[in-house]
Amino acid sequence: MPQRRVPIARPIFGEEELEALRRVLESGVVAHGPEVEEFEREFAEYVGVEHAVAVANGTAALDLVLKAYRLGPGDEVITTPFTFIATANAVLFQGARPVFADVDPRTYNLDPERVAELVTPRTRAIIAVHLFGQPADMRALREIAEDHRLILIEDAAQAHGAEFMGRRVGGLGDAAIFSFYATKNMTTGEGGMVTTNDRAVAERVRLLRDHGQAGKYLHVELGYNLRMTSLQAAIGRVQLRKLDSFNEARRRNARRLTEALSGVKGITPPYEDPRAKHVYHQYVVRVEDEFPLSRDDLRSFLQSRGVETAVHYPMPIFAQPLYRRLGYPQDSCPNAVEASRRVLSLPVHPALSGEDLDYIVECIREAAASGRGGA
Ligand SMILES: Cc1ncc(COP(=O)(O)O)c(C=O)c1O
Numbered sequence: 001m002p003q004r005r006v007p008i009a010r011p012i013f014g015e016e017e018l019e020a021l022r023r024v025l026e027s028g029v030v031a032h033g034p035e036v037e038e039f040e041r042e043f044a045e046y047v048g049v050e051h052a053v054a055v056a057n058g059t060a061a062l063d064l065v066l067k068a069y070r071l072g073p074g075d076e077v078i079t080t081p082f083t084f085i086a087t088a089n090a091v092l093f094q095g096a097r098p099v100f101a102d103v104d105p106r107t108y109n110l111d112p113e114r115v116a117e118l119v120t121p122r123t124r125a126i127i128a129v130h131l132f133g134q135p136a137d138m139r140a141l142r143e144i145a146e147d148h149r150l151i152l153i154e155d156a157a158q159a160h161g162a163e164f165m166g167r168r169v170g171g172l173g174d175a176a177i178f179s180f181y182a183t184k185n186m187t188t189g190e191g192g193m194v195t196t197n198d199r200a201v202a203e204r205v206r207l208l209r210d211h212g213q214a215g216k217y218l219h220v221e222l223g224y225n226l227r228m229t230s231l232q233a234a235i236g237r238v239q240l241r242k243l244d245s246f247n248e249a250r251r252r253n254a255r256r257l258t259e260a261l262s263g264v265k266g267i268t269p270p271y272e273d274p275r276a277k278h279v280y281h282q283y284v285v286r287v288e289d290e291f292p293l294s295r296d297d298l299r300s301f302l303q304s305r306g307v308e309t310a311v312h313y314p315m316p317i318f319a320q321p322l323y324r325r326l327g328y329p330q331d332s333c334p335n336a337v338e339a340s341r342r343v344l345s346l347p348v349h350p351a352l353s354g355e356d357l358d359y360i361v362e363c364i365r366e367a368a369a370s371g372r373g374g375a
Contacts (some may be wrong), residue, residue, distance in 0.1 A: 048168055056192060059090065076124065077103070077124060135172070135277075180193050286344075
């Protein structure tokens with residue numbers, strides 16, 4: 001089998017993005033401008049919400065949305081420990097406390113029963129992450145939020161276009177955030193968006209992203225410069241038009257991998273919640289004890305064959321040095337700990353060819369055979 005090089009992620013840009021960039025450059029308006037407002041309108045329409053506010057990145061979107069809700073010291077926010085660090089750090093930045101609920105061992109998303117157990121009089125919000133492109137159980141989380149009058153925020157950084165019970169993520173809670181980082185299902189290089197049906201929240205995020213400016217040089221709040229540029233927005237508008245076809249390609253690639261890997265003992269393909277439309281930001285298998293190589297040895301083997309993989313995430317957030325120093329317990333979320341030891345992300349992005357996908361599977365089969373001492 002000839003060696004190939006298969007990257008874990010690759011953005012796809014074409015003539016349309018180049019054309020959009022040229023148009024913006026020629027207009028002379030390269031910072032915030034009408035292009036950003038168009039992108040916001042189109043993104044809000046796509047998600048099915050009234051307001052979308054574009055910002056510099058997904059981390060800024062999280063920070064500003066929590067600020068818009070005035071979270072602060074003394075408040076607790078229940079979230080998942082099995083996500084990118086930004087989700088929990090945004091809570092710390094407010095002076096509030098992230099409280100970690102364990103995840104469902106199949107979807108790796110928040111387990112609503114664990115969330116319900118952790119609600120206290122100090123709890124103000126829940127942040128649900130739609131991890132790897134699969135929506136969290138928003139019905140159950142919504143019920144908990146309503147019962148306890150909590151703010152429900154979706155971190156949809158990895159789930160543009162994903163659906164839960166027939167509705168797109170981004171409009172399933174009180175507010176949501178998206179990231180347009182380079183590896184995401186659609187990208188603007190760096191970029192982010194807040195979506196909400198709450199006008200007051202949208203307006204406050206708009207203020208805070210722009211030095212608290214209510215009018216020209218009229219500053220009514222302590223704000224930042226976390227605006228999106230017109231260049232980013234121009235790329236984003238084109239990528240948004242391509243998003244559904246990108247997602248379909250991801251789902252097709254995932255189906256092909258799952259069909260081929262189902263027969264490989266010790267490799268568990270990703271589980272799909274039947275209520276969800278998974279958009280496969282990542283295709284994450286579990287490497288079980290029955291597989292002849294450990295997760296990390298399989299990873300090295302694939303690397304030696306030119307197949308790039310990743311571990312999302314090698315430890316739960318509470319095990320990170322920063323959180324250990326804050327005194328977080330290490331034994332409260334066994335499913336997250338177990339997942340962090342077993343998960344391996346394989347390439348699934350839309351730039352993969354059929355040959356790439358077959359090659360990934362062949363390499364895994366080879367690893368399975370070599371580990372058993374076979375050919
Ligand atoms: C779940 C999650 N939340 C938040 C972020 C932060 O987004 P950004 O990298 O655009 O700041 C990311 C991005 O990687 C993410 O995966």
